Amino acid sequence: xxxxxxxxxxxxxxxxxxxxxxxxxxxxxxxxxxxxxxxxxxxxxxxxxxxxxxxxxxxxxxxxxxxxxxxxxxxxxxxxxxxxxxxxxxxxxxxxxxxxxxxxxxxxxxxxxxxxxxxxxxxxxxxxxxxxxxxxxxxxxxxxxxxxxxxxxxxxxxxxxxxxxxxxxxxxxxxxxxxxxxxxxxxxxxxxxxxxxxxxxxxxxxxxxxxxxxxxxxxxxxxxxxxxxxxxxxxxxxxxxxxxxxxx
Amino acid sequence: xxxxxxxxxxxxxxxxxxxxxxxxxxxxxxxxxxxxxxxxxxxxxxxxxxxxxxxxxxxxxxxxxxxxxxxxxxxxxxxxxxxxxxxxxxxxxxxxxxxxxxxxxxxxxxxxxxxxxxxxxxxxxxxxxxxxxxxxxxxxxxxxxxxxxxxxxxxxxxxxxxxxxxxxxxxxxxxxxxxxxxxxxxxxxxxxxxxxxxxxxxxxxxxxxxxxxxxxxxxxxxxxxxxxxxxxxxxxxxxxxxxxxxxxxxxxxxxxxxxxxxxxxxxxxxxxxxxxxxxxxxxxxxxxxxxxxxxxxxxxxxxxxxxxxxxxxxxxxxxxxxxxxxxxxxxxxxxxxxxxxxx
Numbered sequence: 001x002x003x004x005x006x007x008x009x010x011x012x013x014x015x016x017x018x019x020x021x022x023x024x025x026x027x028x029x030x031x032x033x034x035x036x037x038x039x040x041x042x043x044x045x046x047x048x049x050x051x052x053x054x055x056x057x058x059x060x061x062x063x064x065x066x067x068x069x070x071x072x073x074x075x076x077x078x079x080x081x082x083x084x085x086x087x088x089x090x091x092x093x094x095x096x097x098x099x100x101x102x103x104x105x106x107x108x109x110x111x112x113x114x115x116x117x118x119x120x121x122x123x124x125x126x127x128x129x130x131x132x133x134x135x136x137x138x139x140x141x142x143x144x145x146x147x148x149x150x151x152x153x154x155x156x157x158x159x160x161x162x163x164x165x166x167x168x169x170x171x172x173x174x175x176x177x178x179x180x181x182x183x184x185x186x187x188x189x190x191x192x193x194x195x196x197x198x199x200x201x202x203x204x205x206x207x208x209x210x211x212x213x214x215x216x217x218x219x220x221x222x223x224x225x226x227x228x229x230x231x232x233x234x235x236x237x238x239x240x241x242x243x244x245x246x247x248x
Numbered sequence: 249x250x251x252x253x254x255x256x257x258x259x260x261x262x263x264x265x266x267x268x269x270x271x272x273x274x275x276x277x278x279x280x281x282x283x284x285x286x287x288x289x290x291x292x293x294x295x296x297x298x299x300x301x302x303x304x305x306x307x308x309x310x311x312x313x314x315x316x317x318x319x320x321x322x323x324x325x326x327x328x329x330x331x332x333x334x335x336x337x338x339x340x341x342x343x344x345x346x347x348x349x350x351x352x353x354x355x356x357x358x359x360x361x362x363x364x365x366x367x368x369x370x371x372x373x374x375x376x377x378x379x380x381x382x383x384x385x386x387x388x389x390x391x392x393x394x395x396x397x398x399x400x401x402x403x404x405x406x407x408x409x410x411x412x413x414x415x416x417x418x419x420x421x422x423x424x425x426x427x428x429x430x431x432x433x434x435x436x437x438x439x440x441x442x443x444x445x446x447x448x449x450x451x452x453x454x455x456x457x458x459x460x461x462x463x464x465x466x467x468x469x470x471x472x473x474x475x476x477x478x479x480x481x482x483x484x485x486x487x488x489x490x491x492x493x494x495x496x497x498x499x500x501x502x503x504x505x506x507x508x509x510x511x512x513x514x515x516x517x518x519x520x521x522x523x524x525x526x527x528x529x530x531x532x533x534x535x536x537x538x539x540x541x542x543x544x545x546x547x548x549x550x551x552x553x554x555x556x557x558x559x560x561x562x563x564x565x566x567x568x569x570x571x572x573x574x575x576x577x578x579x580x581x582x583x584x585x586x587x588x589x590x591x
Binding site: 052053054073074075076078079083084085086090092093094095099100102103104105106107112115151152154155 | 441444445447448451452454455456457458459460461462463516
């Protein structure tokens with residue numbers, strides 16, 4: 001029997017006539033890194049927003065760690081253990097890096113001192129402790145991504161959902177971010193990652209879910225998924241590729 | 249020597265003496281300059297406190313509250329009603345101002361804080377206008393006649409009051425309230441995690457929610473707190489001014505002034521409302537006293553606001569801190585020049 005940390009059943013989200021998520025059922029096993037891929041507009045970010053409470057689903061359910069959390073408010077889900085980042089990086093620009101970390105609200109009973117110590121540990125782990133007292137607005141895009149990850153880690157989340165963590169980041173920093181994800185995953189944190197860079201996805205994800213036009217069309221390890229006919233159809237629009245893999 | 253004064257001991261050398269000197273100056277103000285300047289001091293301190301109260305919700309939380317002045321009036325009438333209609337001493341009125349303003353602010357916060365931007369501004373403005381109309385037709389507020397408050401009790405809870413309740417007394421009362429407001433703002437918004445959460449929801453509400461911040465709750469807390477501070481100043485003002493009328497203490501201009509003061513000084517900063525409050529109040533009062541015009545300051549304020557919005561959105565404090573974006577200024581000057589065919 002698998003130990004699912006996240007399970008969605010027939011999760012549906014509509015915007016007027018558009019069905020952005022159409023009865024999506026998927027399970028994420030505790031401790032894995034799950035990739036989510038799909039063409040633009042396939043419903044990946046909508047899925048994130050619905051799971052993390054930013055959109056109310058029109059149907060279906062979300063279970064986290066065995067508990068039904070469908071329709072919970074985002075802050076409640078965050079405190080329950082689901083951390084997330086956004087496609088467009090969103091640091092609180094008028095605050096310092098340290099203040100960004102301390103703004104995070106948890107219900108773990110930590111004292112202010114303990115929280116400050118924890119923020120220090122995380123900043124050190126992410127190698128942003130040297131800019132702890134700098135304003136976030138002066139950080140590079142890559143550093144802002146690290147800060148976003150750092151804030152999420154202040155929640156001590158069991159599940160982290162990352163929306164394009166490597167987008168717009170230079171290769172050196174991208175490699176650092178991936179190393180951090182692997183390290184955290186080794187310590188037991190589960191990840192669900194949306195990423196368009198298939199080379200990143202190939203090395204990062206234990207398994208991959210493919211979305212197309214709002215539906216969850218395939219799931220498996222990267223190699224298997226890239227050979228899947230439905231995935232080829234989604235990426236190539238029905239033409240036959242001579243490559244072995246999805247042209248990514 | 250500052251031994252035994254922990255607050256001063258923690259301050260760096262030069263700053264310690266600067267603050268000590270300022271404290272002595274503020275305490276000595278009415279004794280040095282007499283009743284006229286004590287009265288100026290009462291007004292300046294009250295407006296600094298009111299601007300700071302608006303800055304809590306408008307600057308730190310980013311919610312443009314155009315009905316904030318209503319709480320000044322609510323505080324004034326709470327004190328007035330307690331003293332005139334029920335014969336209670338001022339302190340009961342003061343406590344009533346806190347309780348009533350908190351209760352009304354909470355009831356207003358629940359529906360209005362679901363709105364953002366102009367919708368929130370319009371809803372709060374409408375609330376303030378409705379408060380004024382209610383006060384004008386309600387008997388307990390004195391209606392269109394207003395209320396005349398007793399100024400100087402000779403006894404307090406049976407004990408003779410050993411000093412005269414005049415300009416000097418109100419100067420010190422406002423000084424204590426103003427300093428308490430600034431200290432509260434500094435601690436809550438600049439040093440405490442609560443303030444970081446408030447700024448977080450202002451910068452990006454979705455990101456704040458994703459980090460466990462219950463933004464609805466935090467917004468309500470800031471709103472209620474800021475309204476209570478405005479009500480506190482309103483209650484003391486009522487006792488000081490001894491006659492209150494809905495058209496005065498519930499006037500829209502009260503909110504307008506708070507907004508202008510905070511905007512000119514610098515939104516979302518501790519010192520911005522102090523600088524803005526002092527500047528606007530002194531411009532108004534001194535032009536009235538020395539130039540004999542009660543309206544001369546208005547065009548000056550208008551020009552200052554235009555300059556601030558166009559060239560220094562972070563206010564006078566932003567300019568002093570060197571936070572002016574030169575590229576933005578150049579762009580604005582160019583656009584302005586093109587618009588008026590100056591370039």
